[in-house]
Amino acid sequence: MTALLNVKDLRAYYGQVQALHSLSFSLNEGSLTTLLGANGAGKTTTLRAICNMVRTTGTIEFDGRPLTSRSTENIVSLGIAHVPQGRGTFTTLTVEENLQLGAYTRNDKATIASDIERMYAYFPKLKERHTQQAGTLSGGEQQMLAVARALMLRPRLMLLDEPSFGLAPLIVRDLFKILGQINREEKVSLLVVEQNAQLALELADQAYVIETGRIVMAGGAKEISNDENVRKSYLGY
The missing domain is CATH 3.40.50.300 (P-loop containing nucleotide triphosphate hydrolases)
Incomplete structure (x- = not known):
């Protein structure tokens, strides 16, 4: 292999x-x-x-x-997506804005929206907080956001x-x-x-x-x- x-x-x-x-x-x-x-x-x-x-x-x-x-x-x-120690989310942006930025290398806007919903299926807490600034999330929620944002790169x-x-x-x-x-x-x-x-x-x-x-x-x-x-x-x- x-x-x-x-x-x-x-x-x-x-x-x-x-x-x-x-x-x-x-x-x-x-x-x-x-x-x-x-x-x-x-x-x-x-x-x-x-x-x-x-x-x-x-x-x-x-x-x-x-x-x-x-x-x-x-x-x-x-x-290759890298989730660094300390998470590295954009603290002044909302959860959804962070996820949108996670897809910055992509141009497929139609599927980006569906991918965001897929991230919310993995991490329901993020959907509940989608308009909340990332810096106000708990540590666990910030880590979930960091992983979800990395996955947005596919x-x-x-x-x-x-x-x-x-x-x-x-x-x-x-x-x-x-x-x-x-x-x-x-x-x-x-x-x-x-x-x-x-x-x-x-x-x-x-x-x-x-x-x-x-x-x-x-x-x-x-x-x-x-x-x-x-x-x-x-x-x-």
């Missing part, structure tokens, strides 16, 4: 400081993959590197096309950076359930960076563990969750 995303010998730098060291991994189309690791391990940098937001060397290919020489905007237009791959951060456990469960649904029904491949390792491994079919900018373990999510070292280091038992 040909990989949708293929990363080889990836190094990333902030100034003179090297943050990633020869990362190599791949994601198949339709997969749900999680990247686990402690704070500062390089998880967020990996997502930024895919979007060409940091200086890198090595190879990153999406559907066989190299990404390293492309602008971030061009990478988005290829079908991406083939979505990168999510700590989607559970700062959210109550019940909201996190609901959000991850919807992410699984999006993966199955929309056929959107997901690469999820997540501190809640146990929940991420329940959701994912593939997992990578990163430490100090290096991948130290890779395999099926079930296999990784059963590994004693992962359980002690990331799952707490």
Whole structure:
């Protein structure tokens, strides 16, 4: 099976400081993959590197096309959506205005309206708040909006950076359930960076563990969750 995303010998730098060291991994189309690791391990940098937001060397290919020489905007237009940590919604705009902006790469106005209704079907709370400024939403609602806005791009791959951060456990469960649904029904491949390792491994079919900018373990999510070292280091038992 040909990989949708293929990363080889990836190094990333902030100034003179090297943050990633020869990362190599791949994601198949339709997969749900999680990247686990402690704070500062390089998880967020990996997502930024895919979007060409940091200086890198090595190879990153999406559907066989190299990404390293492309602008971030061009990478988005290829079908990669990035939901950063902190959500990044436009706080002074309404929920619906945020969703409309999410489709900025598209010209199909007729289907944009139907896609907004589809987002409301996934996230009914957003429909209730559609005229409300994004900055006045709860943390969980803002995260839902960030995911919905990314989906408005109709991406083939979505990168999510700590989607559970700062959210109550019940909201996190609901959000991850919807992410699984999006993966199955929309056929959107997901690469999820997540501190809640146990929940991420329940959701994912593939997992990578990163430490100090290096991948130290890779395999099926079930296999990784059963590994004693992962359980002690990331799952707490």
